[in-house]
Amino acid sequence: MASISIPLAYKSHSLRRSQIYRPSQLHSPIQIKCSASKDCEESSTQFKQLRNVACGFLAVWALSSVSPVIAAGQRLPPLSTDPNRCERAFVGNTIGQANGVYDKPLDLRFCDYTNEKTNLKGKSLAAALMSDAKFDGADMTEVIMSKAYAVGASFKGTDFSNAVLDRVNFEKANLQGASFKNTVLSGSTFNDAQLDGADFEDTIIGYIDLQKICTNKTINEEGRVNLGCR
Numbered sequence: 001m002a003s004i005s006i007p008l009a010y011k012s013h014s015l016r017r018s019q020i021y022r023p024s025q026l027h028s029p030i031q032i033k034c035s036a037s038k039d040c041e042e043s044s045t046q047f048k049q050l051r052n053v054a055c056g057f058l059a060v061w062a063l064s065s066v067s068p069v070i071a072a073g074q075r076l077p078p079l080s081t082d083p084n085r086c087e088r089a090f091v092g093n094t095i096g097q098a099n100g101v102y103d104k105p106l107d108l109r110f111c112d113y114t115n116e117k118t119n120l121k122g123k124s125l126a127a128a129l130m131s132d133a134k135f136d137g138a139d140m141t142e143v144i145m146s147k148a149y150a151v152g153a154s155f156k157g158t159d160f161s162n163a164v165l166d167r168v169n170f171e172k173a174n175l176q177g178a179s180f181k182n183t184v185l186s187g188s189t190f191n192d193a194q195l196d197g198a199d200f201e202d203t204i205i206g207y208i209d210l211q212k213i214c215t216n217k218t219i220n221e222e223g224r225v226n227l228g229c230r
Contacts, residue, residue: 076129076149079109086111092123108133185209195219200226 082088085107093106106128113120115137122142130150137157144164150173157177165180167187175190177197185205189212196218203226205213213219214229 076109076131077105077107080105080107082107086113089113089123089125089128090119093126093128105129113138185213190216193218195223198223203227 088106089108089111106125108125108128108130110132112134114134116135117139120135120138120140120143124144125148126144126146128145128148130148130153132152133150134154135158136154138155139159140155140163141159141161142163143160145168146164146166148165148168151169151171152173153170154174155178156174158175159179160183161179161181162183163180164184165188166184169189170193171189171191172193173190174194175198176194177199178195179199180201180203181199182202183204185203186209187206188209193216195213195216197220200219200223205227210227210229214224214227219227219229
């Protein structure tokens, strides 16, 4: 038996600033319980419509807790010997997009996709190993990079508009001039990353994640305004 609390309403604001989820915007939670024998058992019939949402959330949590994300300080696997490993980015992963679950490791380390304008758009690069790769000037709109490992990679001028970049490790990455318009950045880390000139208009980011990214001193004044840094 597992239980979670789901807010009655979840409200966000996104005028000219990023869409920030603040704790003060959450209303009183509702307790909903899920079990193997029943889909869900509601504490009130008024909230029956939240049943599937609650159980789905628990299922996602269970998958993400065992997905193959690379933790900080964890040793990376040996570089793939597949001669076509860089071209595999043009196909991407086909399963487990949101949780970084894959049928075969996507090893893009040291690959060069500079000014690639066609073959990366909308691809799923979940849990991809991208450290020291080059994506400068690439069109990566609508890509899914859940739990990707992009330490030390270069994304200068890369277009990430409408992309899902949740739980990505961008430590020491070069993201100067990158566009994060309407991009999901929940849970991603930017320690020692270069973010000068990055566009954060309408970026979707959690309140705690916002506090962390705002400590990056390379973000210019316009970027800080769009993010809502104080």
